[in-house]
Amino acid sequence: MSIEVQFVSKSYETQLALNEISFSAKKGEIIGFLGPNGAGKSTMMKILTGYISPTKGTVSVSGIDVLKNPIAAKAKIGYLPEQNPLYQEMYVREYLQFQASIFKVSKETITSVIKDVGLIPEMHKKISQLSKGYQQRVGLAAALIHNPDVLILDEPTTGLDPNQLQEIRTLLKKLGKEKTILFSTHIMQEVEAVCDRVIIIKKGELLIDASMEELKEGNEQSIEVTFDYKIEEQFIQRLPNIRSYKNNFDNTWYITFNSSEDMRGVIFDFAQENGLKILELNSKNQSLEALFAELTA
Ligand code: ADP
Ligand code: MG
Numbered sequence: 001m002s003i004e005v006q007f008v009s010k011s012y013e014t015q016l017a018l019n020e021i022s023f024s025a026k027k028g029e030i031i032g033f034l035g036p037n038g039a040g041k042s043t044m045m046k047i048l049t050g051y052i053s054p055t056k057g058t059v060s061v062s063g064i065d066v067l068k069n070p071i072a073a074k075a076k077i078g079y080l081p082e083q084n085p086l087y088q089e090m091y092v093r094e095y096l097q098f099q100a101s102i103f104k105v106s107k108e109t110i111t112s113v114i115k116d117v118g119l120i121p122e123m124h125k126k127i128s129q130l131s132k133g134y135q136q137r138v139g140l141a142a143a144l145i146h147n148p149d150v151l152i153l154d155e156p157t158t159g160l161d162p163n164q165l166q167e168i169r170t171l172l173k174k175l176g177k178e179k180t181i182l183f184s185t186h187i188m189q190e191v192e193a194v195c196d197r198v199i200i201i202k203k204g205e206l207l208i209d210a211s212m213e214e215l216k217e218g219n220e221q222s223i224e225v226t227f228d229y230k231i232e233e234q235f236i237q238r239l240p241n242i243r244s245y246k247n248n249f250d251n252t253w254y255i256t257f258n259s260s261e262d263m264r265g266v267i268f269d270f271a272q273e274n275g276l277k278i279l280e281l282n283s284k285n286q287s288l289e290a291l292f293a294e295l296t297a
């Protein structure tokens with residue numbers, strides 16, 4: 001396992017920030033770590049990276065116990081903290097060279113990491129001159145500089161504009177092909193766009209640990225479809241996996257399916273086989289966002 005967390009609890013004086021959290025991650029998984037503010041996400045990440053100790057429990061990264069072997073474990077981990085403390089007065093390349101010196105990384109590797117995160121045009125600028133999105137890339141480059149197996153990224157997309165968001169998501173997907181990534185966020189669409197799995201915590205308790213498929217399976221799927229002319233109920237009943245249906249008005253039907261498969265294609269085929277045209281088709285899936293709101297309400 002790339003990440004193994006067993007029965008981790010953490011108390012800050014009297015407050016219990018994490019209560020017996022256990023989960024694990026395999027190589028190549030991208031996991032979204034979700035939870036409202038104060039859920040304990042940053043606390044969990046600081047424990048995973050060896051910056052603070054749990055009150056109880058064990059954590060290991062790439063098979064190395066983070067508490068017993070913090071230095072060896074840190075060599076396997078790239079960490080982007082929530083408030084990333086960049087040295088504003090340093091130049092991009094200079095800062096990354098400084099970070100690399102801790103791990104004896106070659107000059108060529110530094111250049112290739114700068115290239116991977118798209119910072120070549122900015123590498124001779126001062127960090128303070130960069131936009132928030134580019135500063136975030138510097139943080140990511142620093143986390144990647146020693147080619148770690150596991151990336152722990154604490155809210156890497158917070159404060160980015162939509163373009164920057166898209167760029168970072170693409171980068172995460174690319175990195176996730178070779179590395180295990182655990183990243184925290186409170187943006188649901190992000191999890192849907194990037195992750196294989198989602199872990200949801202609230203007030204230090206683990207609520208959900210499931211693959212994206214599992215999450216979607218539990219959900220019923222509703223589709224509103226408008227045909228070019230009125231059709232009979234018996235016709236609609238021929239669709240597979242139907243749970244319920246309703247004739248909203250004229251040629252519009254609201255159909256609910258028991259299926260994780262995207263039923264839009266099935267409806268298109270159905271229309272074509274029966275000589276019907278579809279004028280409008282809307283998926284009314286219960287989104288992860290709604291699920292999250294329900295769970296953390
Ligand atoms: P998240 O990252 O999900 O917003 P945190 O891990 O930062 O949550 O915080 C979890 C809880 O622990 C919060 O209630 C927070 O106030 C508390 N907490 C975090 N750090 C400390 C600290 N150093 N001392 C005392 N309480 C803390
Ligand atoms: Mg946090």
